[in-house]
Amino acid sequence: DAKTTQPTSMDCAEGRAANLPCNHSTISGNEYVYWYRQIHSQGPQYIIHGLKNNETNEMASLIITEDRKSSTLILPHATLRDTAVYYCIVRRRNSGGGADGLTFGKGTHLIIQP
Amino acid sequence: DAGVIQSPRHEVTEMGQEVTLRCKPISGHDYLFWYRQTMMRGLELLIYFNNNVPIDDSGMPEDRFSAKMPNASFSTLKIQPSEPRDSAVYFCASSNWRETGELFFGEGSRLTVL
Numbered sequence: 001d002a003k004t005t006q007p008t009s010m011d012c013a014e015g016r017a018a019n020l021p022c023n024h025s026t027i028s029g030n031e032y033v034y035w036y037r038q039i040h041s042q043g044p045q046y047i048i049h050g051l052k053n054n055e056t057n058e059m060a061s062l063i064i065t066e067d068r069k070s071s072t073l074i075l076p077h078a079t080l081r082d083t084a085v086y087y088c089i090v091r092r093r094n095s096g097g098g099a100d101g102l103t104f105g106k107g108t109h110l111i112i113q114p
Numbered sequence: 115d116a117g118v119i120q121s122p123r124h125e126v127t128e129m130g131q132e133v134t135l136r137c138k139p140i141s142g143h144d145y146l147f148w149y150r151q152t153m154m155r156g157l158e159l160l161i162y163f164n165n166n167v168p169i170d171d172s173g174m175p176e177d178r179f180s181a182k183m184p185n186a187s188f189s190t191l192k193i194q195p196s197e198p199r200d201s202a203v204y205f206c207a208s209s210n211w212r213e214t215g216e217l218f219f220g221e222g223s224r225l226t227v228l
Contacts (some may be wrong), residue, residue: 043219
């Protein structure tokens with residue numbers, strides 16, 4: 001699976017949009033971009049994933065550049081409860097049903113300031 | 115659904131003792147993953163199962179670690195004998211990979227080996 005690069009930490013003011021970047025310049029055509037977050041002392045939580053089109057759900061939006069070498073996770077109105085470590089993960093999704101586990105990097109520690 | 119259930123939530127034991135961690139995946143999920151998290155190494159995949167069969171155990175650190183999945187609703191991770199360097203949070207996750215590819219994590223078992 002392709003490697004990802006994320007900033008170690010970021011701050012964002014409460015109520016503002018939090019934009020978390022991720023570089024995945026070696027991504028291949030069949031690899032998806034997944035985002036998870038881990039709030040302190042809890043298990044990681046799935047946020048969103050995408051292949052090449054932008055995606056939005058109730059938690060966040062995912063913007064993937066046209067060349068797919070980078071992406072941005074957007075939390076539109078950050079709250080204090082969004083303080084967490086955010087992981088960007090690139091992996092294949094085997095449509096035949098086979099799978100291997102996600103490989104987590106260091107992630108970005110997002111701190112929402114009141 | 116109650117989500118992935120892990121027990122115990124906290125375990126303190128002495129070096130040399132046997133430790134057994136337990137996991138009940140989400141009903142209907144056909145993949146089960148065991149992860150370990152430490153400050154130094156982050157989240158590491160130890161082993162995963164598909165339909166109760168171990169598929170990849172290359173992340174298991176050594177022979178002291180073993181994992182079983184006797185049926186679709188139960189898995190164990192055993193450490194025998196335990197050592198202080200095994201102190202970590204152990205997460206179990208399950209997935210129905212044919213859908214979103216989302217992993218659902220439990221709350222983790224925090225192990226301290228004295």
